Amino acid sequence: QVQLVESGGGVVQPGRSVRVSCAASGFNFSDYAIHWVRQAPGKGLEWVAVITYDGSNKYYADSVKGRFTISRDNSKNTLYLQMNSLRAEDTAFYYCARGGQDCSGATCSDYWGQGTLVTVSS
Amino acid sequence: SYVLTQPPSVSVAPGQTARIACGGNNIGSKSVHWYQQKPGQAPVLVVYDDGDRPSGIPERFSGSNSGNTATLAISRVEAGDEADYYCQVWDSTRDQHWVFGGGTKLTVL
Numbered sequence: 499q500v501q502l503v504e505s506g507g508g509v510v511q512p513g514r515s516v517r518v519s520c521a522a523s524g525f526n527f528s529d530y531a532i533h534w535v536r537q538a539p540g541k542g543l544e545w546v547a548v549i550t551y552d553g554s555n556k557y558y559a560d561s562v563k564g565r566f567t568i569s570r571d572n573s574k575n576t577l578y579l580q581m582n583s584l585r586a587e588d589t590a591f592y593y594c595a596r597g598g599q600d601c602s603g604a605t606c607s608d609y610w611g612q613g614t615l616v617t618v619s620s
Numbered sequence: 621s622y623v624l625t626q627p628p629s630v631s632v633a634p635g636q637t638a639r640i641a642c643g644g645n646n647i648g649s650k651s652v653h654w655y656q657q658k659p660g661q662a663p664v665l666v667v668y669d670d671g672d673r674p675s676g677i678p679e680r681f682s683g684s685n686s687g688n689t690a691t692l693a694i695s696r697v698e699a700g701d702e703a704d705y706y707c708q709v710w711d712s713t714r715d716q717h718w719v720f721g722g723g724t725k726l727t728v729l
Binding site: 531543544557559593598610611 | 621651653655657661662663664665668669672674706708709710715716717718719720721722723
């Protein structure tokens with residue numbers, strides 16, 4: 499079955515960096531675009547970034563552009579999010595989400611991981 | 621940037637139909653997707669492309685989209701439907717950007 503498992507979260511000081519990962523299994527990882535979506539505790543969902551199936555194209559939300567980098571290693575079935583210059587407002591659960599197989603243009607997500615919490619605090 | 625507006629909360633009695641609105645400028649021209657999120661869990665896709673259901677989602681979940689409003693309808697509401705619901709679209713004016721509504725807390729009375 500399809501599984502997405504995030505890891506790498508924790509407490510990070512403001513201005514520092516952290517990399518979170520998403521390990522995929524149960525499907526052909528290299529066929530799908532994958533997104534990062536975050537959710538501050540008690541708040542709504544916020545799209546963060548997407549990477550195309552082959553890694554050739556990457557897009558970012560304005561709130562993270564220039565600070566976050568999405569990447570993937572298709573040989574390891576793993577997605578990454580490198581987060582630099584972290585701010586308190588980056589505190590959130592970070593979910594990886596697969597581009598939907600059935601929705602038009604893969605504009606939805608049909609599978610999500612359980613999320614990893616990144617807390618930015620001194 | 622494109623904005624989606626949802627009511628913060630909707631309440632419904634068991635067995636009745638809950639309707640959750642998602643407003644956006646000419647949203648009827650876009651494909652709208654809906655997610656259910658229960659406390660401590662990841663979101664689950666319940667409706668995609670305005671009104672289609674993924675496998676495993678009950679027929680009680682349906683969706684419509686026209687003009688400036690998309691609607692998720694849940695018929696014969698059960699206690700287990702109590703959750704946060706989010707609408708989502710792809711912002712075609714911004715490469716690959718997704719936009720989420722603010723979410724609606726569905727309370728089953």
